Amino acid sequence: MNKSGYVxxxxxxxxxxxxxxxGYQPNLLARxxxxxxxxxxxxxxxxxxxxxxxxxxxxxxxxxxxEKYDIILSSAHRNELxxxxxxxxxxxxxxxxxILVLPSMEEKKxxxxxxxxxxxxxxxxxxxxxxxxxxxxxxAGAQSAVKHLLDxxxxxxxxxxxxxxxxxxxxxxxxxxxxxxxxxxxPEHEYFFQGDFTFxxxxxxxxxxxxxxxxxxxxxxxxxxxxxxxxFMHNAYDHGVQIPRxxxxxxxxxxxxxxxxxxxxxxxxxxxIAMGQVAMQHLLKKIAPxxxxxEAADLKNSLIIRNSTAPCTEKTGR
Amino acid sequence: MNKSGYVxxxxxxxxxxxxxxxGYQPNLLARxxxxxxxxxxxxxxxxxxxxxxxxxxxxxxxxxxxEKYDIILSSAHRNELxxxxxxxxxxxxxxxxxILVLPSMEEKKxxxxxxxxxxxxxxxxxxxxxxxxxxxxxxAGAQSAVKHLLDxxxxxxxxxxxxxxxxxxxxxxxxxxxxxxxxxxxPEHEYFFQGDFTFxxxxxxxxxxxxxxxxxxxxxxxxxxxxxxxxFMHNAYDHGVQIPRxxxxxxxxxxxxxxxxxxxxxxxxxxxIAMGQVAMQHLLKKIAPxxxxxEAADLKNSLIIRNSTAPCTEKTGR
DNA sequence: TTGTAGGCGTTATCAA
DNA sequence: TTGATAACGCCTACAA
Numbered sequence: 001m002n003k004s005g006y007v008x009x010x011x012x013x014x015x016x017x018x019x020x021x022x023g024y025q026p027n028l029l030a031r032x033x034x035x036x037x038x039x040x041x042x043x044x045x046x047x048x049x050x051x052x053x054x055x056x057x058x059x060x061x062x063x064x065x066x067e068k069y070d071i072i073l074s075s076a077h078r079n080e081l082x083x084x085x086x087x088x089x090x091x092x093x094x095x096x097x098x099i100l101v102l103p104s105m106e107e108k109k110x111x112x113x114x115x116x117x118x119x120x121x122x123x124x125x126x127x128x129x130x131x132x133x134x135x136x137x138x139x140a141g142a143q144s145a146v147k148h149l150l151d152x153x154x155x156x157x158x159x160x161x162x163x164x165x166x167x168x169x170x171x172x173x174x175x176x177x178x179x180x181x182x183x184x185x186x187p188e189h190e191y192f193f194q195g196d197f198t199f200x201x202x203x204x205x206x207x208x209x210x211x212x213x214x215x216x217x218x219x220x221x222x223x224x225x226x227x228x229x230x231x232f233m234h235n236a237y238d239h240g241v242q243i244p245r246x247x248x249x250x251x252x253x254x255x256x257x258x259x260x261x262x263x264x265x266x267x268x269x270x271x272x273i274a275m276g277q278v279a280m281q282h283l284l285k286k287i288a289p290x291x292x293x294x295e296a297a298d299l300k301n302s303l304i305i306r307n308s309t310a311p312c313t314e315k316t317g318r
Numbered sequence: 319m320n321k322s323g324y325v326x327x328x329x330x331x332x333x334x335x336x337x338x339x340x341g342y343q344p345n346l347l348a349r350x351x352x353x354x355x356x357x358x359x360x361x362x363x364x365x366x367x368x369x370x371x372x373x374x375x376x377x378x379x380x381x382x383x384x385e386k387y388d389i390i391l392s393s394a395h396r397n398e399l400x401x402x403x404x405x406x407x408x409x410x411x412x413x414x415x416x417i418l419v420l421p422s423m424e425e426k427k428x429x430x431x432x433x434x435x436x437x438x439x440x441x442x443x444x445x446x447x448x449x450x451x452x453x454x455x456x457x458a459g460a461q462s463a464v465k466h467l468l469d470x471x472x473x474x475x476x477x478x479x480x481x482x483x484x485x486x487x488x489x490x491x492x493x494x495x496x497x498x499x500x501x502x503x504x505p506e507h508e509y510f511f512q513g514d515f516t517f518x519x520x521x522x523x524x525x526x527x528x529x530x531x532x533x534x535x536x537x538x539x540x541x542x543x544x545x546x547x548x549x550f551m552h553n554a555y556d557h558g559v560q561i562p563r564x565x566x567x568x569x570x571x572x573x574x575x576x577x578x579x580x581x582x583x584x585x586x587x588x589x590x591i592a593m594g595q596v597a598m599q600h601l602l603k604k605i606a607p608x609x610x611x612x613e614a615a616d617l618k619n620s621l622i623i624r625n626s627t628a629p630c631t632e633k634t635g636r
Numbered sequence: 637t638t639g640t641a642g643g644c645g646t647t648a649t650c651a652a
Numbered sequence: 653t654t655g656a657t658a659a660c661g662c663c664t665a666c667a668a
Binding site for chain 2: 234260
Binding site: 344345346347348349350351352353 | 660661662663664
C-alpha cells in the first residue's frame with residue numbers, strides 16, 4: 001500500500017527501496033480491472049486528420065490530462081457502422097466515457113449507447129433525454145454574419161451552402177434566410193449556390209456568380225465554410241474581381257488560413273478547443289456526479305471582422 | 319470457446335443464443351491481462367492540434383485499424399519530462415508499442431525505453447542501435463528546392479531558418495548551403511533570416527529583406543517552413559512586392575494552405591500520412607517479427623512546383 | 637466433448 | 653500493523 005494505510009515507517013522505506021531497485025511498475029490494466037475504472041476516454045471523430053477535430057481533441061486533452069485520463073482517438077468516417085464498432089470497443093475496453101463528434105447514427109441508437117456508457121455528443125443537437133450534448137446553435141452565428149453585411153449596406157447577398165446531410169449546414173442556411181427576412185429581404189434563388197464545404201466548390205460558386213448579369217450581381221457573399229469562401233476569393237483574384245471592393249465575403253469556421261489569406265477573411269469563429277474542453281468536463285460530471293469541476297466556458301460563435309468585408313458602394317435601387 | 323475447439327453444434331447454438339440474450343461482451347481488459355497483449359499503440363506527438371501530426375496520426379490509424387489496434391494519442395509539448403511520463407504510462411497500460419514523434423529527450427533515454435517497449439521514433443534521426451526510426455533526411459528536400467531556384471537562374475537566394483533546436487531545421491539549412499556551394503556560390507550572411515517556423519517570423523523576415531539595398535536584394539527565397547514563406551508573401555503583398563515577379567519563393571512542408579494561397583506556393587512536400595503508415599508498419603514488425611506485412615511505401619520529400627517561382631529576370635553581375 | 641482448476645497483476649477484506 | 657485470501661473477468665490446460 002503505497003499511498004495510505006497504517007504502515008511502519010521502516011517497512012515503508014524498505015518497500016520503496018525495493019520498488020526502485022526492481023524497477024517495479026504497477027500494471028494499470030489489472031488495476032482497472034479491479035477498480036472498474038480504466039481512465040480511458042474514447043474520442044470518436046469523423047476524421048482524425050481534419051484540423052477542426054484535432055483542435056477539439058486538444059481541448060479534450062487539456063482537461064483530461066489533469067484527471068489522468070488517456071484519450072483513445074479514432075475515425076468513424078461519418079459511417080454509423082464504424083461509429084457503432086468504436087462504441088462497442090469503448091465498452092469492451094471499459095472506457096470510462098465516450099465523446100462522439102458529429103455522429104451519423106440515429107438518435108435512438110445514441111440514446112441506447114448513452115444508457116450503457118457515459119456519452120457526450122458534440123456538434124449535433126440531440127433531443128432525447130439522457131444524451132448529453134455540446135452543441136452550438138449556429139443559427140445565431142450565421143445571423144450575425146449576414147447582419148454584418150446588412151449593416152454595411154449590402155442588400156444583394158449571395159450564399160454558398162454546404163453539405164445538406166449535415167445538421168449544422170441547415171442551421172447556417174436558416175440563419176442566412178432569417179437575417180435577410182428581418183430586413184424585409186427574401187433569399188433569392190439566383191443567389192444560392194450549392195457547395196459541399198470544400199475549396200473547390202467555392203471556386204465553382206464563383207463561376208455561378210459571374211454568370212449573373214452585372215446589374216443583378218451580388219455585392220456580398222456569405223459562405224457556409226471558410227474553405228468555400230477562400231475558393232471563391234481565389235477564383236475572384238484570378239479573374240480580377242477585387243475583394244472587398246467588388247464583393248464582400250464572409251466565411252464560417254475561422255480556420256487558420258482565414259487570418260493569413262490576403263485579404264484576411266471576415267468569418268464566424270467556431271470554438272473547437274473550447275468545445276472539446278466542455279465536452280470533457282461534461283463527461284467528468286457524468287462519470288463522477290458528486291465531484292465538482294470548474295464551470296465550463298460559455299460557448300458561442302463569434303464574428304471576427306477582418307478585411308474581406310467593406311461598406312456597399314453600389315446605390316440601391318430604392 | 320466461440321471460435322475454435324471441439325464443440326457440439328447444439329451447444330454452440332445455445333451459447334450464441336445466450337450471448338445475444340444477455341448482451342454479453344467480452345472484457346478486453348481482462349483478455350489483455352491474460353494475453354499480455356493490449357492492442358493499444360501510443361502515439362506521442364508534440365501537439366495533437368498541429369495538422370501535421372493529425373495527418374501522421376491518420377496514417378498510423380489506417381494501418382492500425384486493420385490489425386485491430388486502438389490508438390492512444392497524447393501531447394508531449396517538446397518536453398522530455400512529459401515524454402517520459404507518457405512512455406511510462408504506455409508501459410503501465412501494457413501498450414504493445416509506442417510511436418514517438420519529434421522527441422526532445424536524449425538518445426540514451428530513447429534507447430533505454432526502446433529496450434522496454436517496442437518503440438518507433440519519427441522525425442528524428444537516432445543512431446543508437448535498437449531504436450527504430452522513420453526519418454526523412456531533409457537535406458535532399460532542401461537541396462532540390464534551392465536547385466530549382468538555381469535552375470531558374472537565381473543567384474541571390476535568401477533563407478529563412480526555423481527553430482535551431484530542431485534537427486530537421488539544421489538539415490534544411492545545410493541543404494540550402496550545399497546546394498549553393500555546388501553552384502560555386504556561398505551563403506551570404508546578409509541573406510540569412512532567423513525565424514521560428516511561424517507565420518509571424520516570416521513577416522518579420524520580409525522587413526529584413528526590404529532593409530537590403532536594392533542592388534543586392536535577393537531575387538529568390540527559400541523558407542524552412544511554408545508558414546514562414548506565407549508570412550513573407552503576406553507582407554510582400556501589402557508592400558506591393560509581387561511574387562514571383564520581384565522575388566521567387568519556395569517553402570517547406572506543403573501545408574494545405576500552400577496550394578490555396580494566391581499565388582500558390584512552390585514547396586517541398588513532407589509526406590506525413592505515409593510516414594505514419596510506415597511507422598505503424600515498423601511497429602507491427604517489431605511486435606510480431608515472424609509475421610510479414612506489406613512493404614512500406616518509399617518515403618521521400620518531393621518538390622511541388624506551383625506559381626510562386628519564376629525565372630530570374632535580373633541580369634547577373636557576371 | 638465438457639467441466640473445472642489455476643493464474644494474469646491488482647486491490648480489498650479479514651484474521652492474526 | 654501485517655500477512656493471507658478472495659475476487660475482478662478472462663483464457664489455458666488438464667481431467668472427467
